[in-house]
Amino acid sequence: MNDRSLPRRRFVASSLLGAATLVPRRVLGGAGEVPPSEKIRLAHIGMGTQGFRELKALLDHPAIEITAVCDPNADSNDYLEWGAGEIRSLIGRLVGDPNWRTAEGCPGGREVGRFVVETYYSNQRGKPFRGCRAYADFRELLEKETDLDAVKVMTPDHLHAAVAIAAMDRGKHVMMHKPLANRMAELRKVLAKTAATGAATHLLAYGAGLGNARIAAAVKGGVIGRLREIHNWSNRPVWPQYAEIPRDRPPIPPGFQWDLWLGPAVDRPYHPWYTHTVFRGWYDFGGGSMADMGIYSLWPVFERLGLGPAVIADGWGTHLCTTEKTVSRVIHNDYSYPAACTFRFRFAAGSGGDGVELWWYDGGMKPRLPETLDAAGVRPAPEGILFVGEGGAILADFSGQKPILFAEGKQTPLEQVLGEEFARAASDRGSHLDLWVNACRGGEASPGNFLAASAVSQTVNLGTIALRSGSRVEYDPESGRLLSPGGAEHRLTREYRPGWEL
Known part of the structure; x- marks a missing residue:
């Protein structure tokens, strides 16, 4: 059995030595480029404001290709940001259009994410790229994206453990925004799953202090x-x-799947006080x-x-x-x-x-x-x-x-x-x-791995x-x-x- 018959995920984790002699020329990249067959295929789960702030580094990394995005929200302009027009301006720079949606509020959602990923890659490569799929449910994404290597978790805190465990159960590597979980029992399950699977993990709080x-x-x-x-x-x-639970009952916005946003949390009527950047203040959804x-x-x-x-x-x-x-x-x-x-x-x-x-x-x-x-x-x-x-x-x-x-x-x-x-x-x-990519390829565990954050x-x-x-x-x-x-x-x-x- 030669290396060409190995599953692609095992190949990505193998040594890069001799890759040119083992991979057909049609899947090799140009001089100095990472061949497509060796890229880490990444799903970006959670397309809110912080996800867009950190997106460029992922898009620019030569060893990563974002092939899917996921968010219960399709496309809206009702997110909270730290400066007027901050996220619109950022996205405008990513897609090469300074006038992108200048008359609207703060954008977010999976379709915005897909548009940014595909437009950025198209501009970067000088040819159309249409290889990013969008999902509302991370469970459907993990089921259908069979050639996926890894996920980045950028959801509200209450979904961190659910997404990370589901991903590791399917053999995926995981990068996550802090915290690992907003419940002690869920945190310990994430740690146990990390140890049991040997997944390459990285918590993004590492190195900031x-x-x-x-x-x-x-x-x-x-x-x-x-x-x-x-x-x-x-x-x-x-x-x-x-300080109080909202009593009014605004309608669920079009394109927003409230039940998927709730995830494991107990059911309750939709309200914007819970979502889009303000989740962190609630015990059910955030970690304070x-x-x-x-x-x-x-x-x-x-x-x-x-x-x-x-x-x-x-x-x-x-x-x-x-x-x-x-x-x-x-x-x-x-x-x-x-x-x-x-x-x-x-x-x-x-x-x-x-x-x-x-x-x-x-x-x-x-x-x-x-x-x-x-x-x-x-x-x-x-x-x-x-x-x-x-x-x-x-x-x-x-x-x-x-x-x-x-x-x-x-x-x-x-x-x-x-x-x-x-x-x-x-x-x-x-x-x-770089630390995480090296770990995904079978190298030393990132010093920011989940177990180190226990x-x-x-x-x-x-x-x-x-x-x-x-x-x-x-x-x-x-x-x-x-x-x-x-x-x-x-x-x-x-x-x-x-x-x-x-």
Whole structure:
């Protein structure tokens, strides 16, 4: 049996050495190009705003060809964006038409995705390309796209586990936007499936906190003595947070398959408050601000310090009030994240975090600064991280300012203290796509693989459980069970719509 008779997916994962003698000339690319037979055939699942922001890198990568897109929404202009005309302008540049839909709102959907992919490839190759199919249901896509190698998951959080597990069950590699899942039980199933299948995986939060990796390496080296506290804060949420379930019943927009968007979540009437970029604020659909930003900033800290999953978590959130017949009352809310919240995490002895407290803040909340920083007139930036040890503290914000060491009554840029050691403390091992493509071809696992994100991902999910429980929770990472409080076990999972159980 020669290599030409191998299934194409096995061929892609094989060595590229000698490929020219094993593949017919008709399937070889031009000089310096990756032959079509060796490209990773990718399905892009989720065609919302962030999907389009990250699309060009996929389209430009010589080893990847997008052959399918998927989204329950066909084509609309009602998405939320961070700047007026941002997504339209981006798509206009991708398709070479600066006037594309200039009179409309923010676009998205599978047909927009298909149009962009086919137009970009046509312009790039100088000939028509019509090889991208569009699907509303990722399950249908996985069934029909038999020659598919991999998927990129860009859906709302509540669908991440369902898509990733289904893809790996069919032998596909998976790249995913954070988080891995917004339920602890689903997260653990994703991790188990990754280990069982050996799929090449990559979580896109990897590498974003390179500066924090350098700081954590310095902390581990003892620059502030024994570490006691880590404080991380974000200006999120930057999307609407709804304190009450919508009561009006707008019609489902044409071309939008609401039941497919709901996926595993329990049925409810359609409302735009749930969809298109605002999903993250709902417990059923999102993971809150920490799942949005904390995985970026804290994953390298967990990695460098060798932290295991948190075993104890506390959560506090703001509340809102309403009035009923001249009586004011607190809105009891177990369906959406608060406008601002704080988490405290503790770690098991011997896990790398013995005696360390990790604090998270969002919605404008910030930590109480150590006396030395407060006396120096320090005011925290909108987003940042603070490490407090017995011999000093390190403060960094996320606006590009270099981290500052506060020790022995002085303020010193951390880079000056460590010199070349600071530059060597962390290094970028390559682009997301290069790392993942190499793994898909049978090379070394990406350092951003799903299993590497286990500890920080479990910690993020535990924070939400504590917040919703209204009390301290204790967790056993080995079994995946809650040790306390009693009766909170249902927070580990979700109630599934029939047919969507994992």
